[in-house]
Amino acid sequence: SQTIHQWPATLVQPVGSPLSLECTVEGTSNPNLYWYRQAAGRGLQLLFYSVGIGQISSEVPQNLSASRPQDRQFILSSKKLLLSDSGFYLCAWSVYFADAGSGNTIYFGEGSWLTVV
Amino acid sequence: SQQGEEDPQALSIQEGENATMNCSYKTSINNLQWYRQNSGRGLVHLILIRSNEREKHSGRLRVTLDTSKKSSSLLITASRAADTASYFCATVDRGSTLGRLYFGRGTQLTVWP
Numbered sequence: 419s420q421t422i423h424q425w426p427a428t429l430v431q432p433v434g435s436p437l438s439l440e441c442t443v444e445g446t447s448n449p450n451l452y453w454y455r456q457a458a459g460r461g462l463q464l465l466f467y468s469v470g471i472g473q474i475s476s477e478v479p480q481n482l483s484a485s486r487p488q489d490r491q492f493i494l495s496s497k498k499l500l501l502s503d504s505g506f507y508l509c510a511w512s513v514y515f516a517d518a519g520s521g522n523t524i525y526f527g528e529g530s531w532l533t534v535v
Numbered sequence: 536s537q538q539g540e541e542d543p544q545a546l547s548i549q550e551g552e553n554a555t556m557n558c559s560y561k562t563s564i565n566n567l568q569w570y571r572q573n574s575g576r577g578l579v580h581l582i583l584i585r586s587n588e589r590e591k592h593s594g595r596l597r598v599t600l601d602t603s604k605k606s607s608s609l610l611i612t613a614s615r616a617a618d619t620a621s622y623f624c625a626t627v628d629r630g631s632t633l634g635r636l637y638f639g640r641g642t643q644l645t646v647w648p
Binding site: 452454460461462464467477506508510522523524525526527528529531 | 565566568575576577578579580583623625627635636637638639640641
């Protein structure tokens with residue numbers, strides 16, 4: 419069966435410090451990978467998605483970046499955190515099915531709470 | 536934006552009652568999905584309904600889809616305290632090959648014992 423691991427679970431970082439959140443998926447090959455952010459009391463905002471190694475697409479301009487150094491590894495980074503980067507970050511994966519109407523179910527990790535102080 | 540919008544934002548009911556949540560979206564979709572999120576946890580997929588389907592059931596869940604009105608509803612029958620969570624609808628754009636899901640802000644459901 420497939421599993422997704424995301425760490426760290428909780429992070430408190432000062433403004434201007436770097437960030438690295440990691441995510442790995444097991445039990446599947448060539449997944450689509452996603453980073454979402456959820457601000458307090460808000461919906462989920464898609465930040466990045468990847469369809470393969472080294473292929474990253476950004477949905478929202480920001481001071482965050484993502485990388486996919488291996489097939490099942492997805493990393494979210496920042497060189498200098500802002501207060502507004504605080505939130506709940508969720509890594510997720512999906513398998514693409516030929517019949518687009520039947521697939522695209524997304525499986526989420528347990529999330530990482532980031533507080534920028 | 537293709538994001539779905541859930542209504543109501545919050546819903547409070549007693550155990551045994553039915554809970555109905557609605558979702559509206561803006562453009563053509565391939566499918567619509569409902570997810571559940573317990574407080575401080577990741578989201579869990581509940582059910583997917585395709586654009587050519589009108590109704591789907593899964594246990595105590597019933598989902599309807601009206602593409603002419605660009606809306607969907609999630610009905611939880613005979614609710615339990617364990618159903619307390621946030622519920623999100625999410626849409627996949629028609630023609631999407633990448634599986635990008637766009638989520639609404641969710642409905643916070645509280646079920647009182």
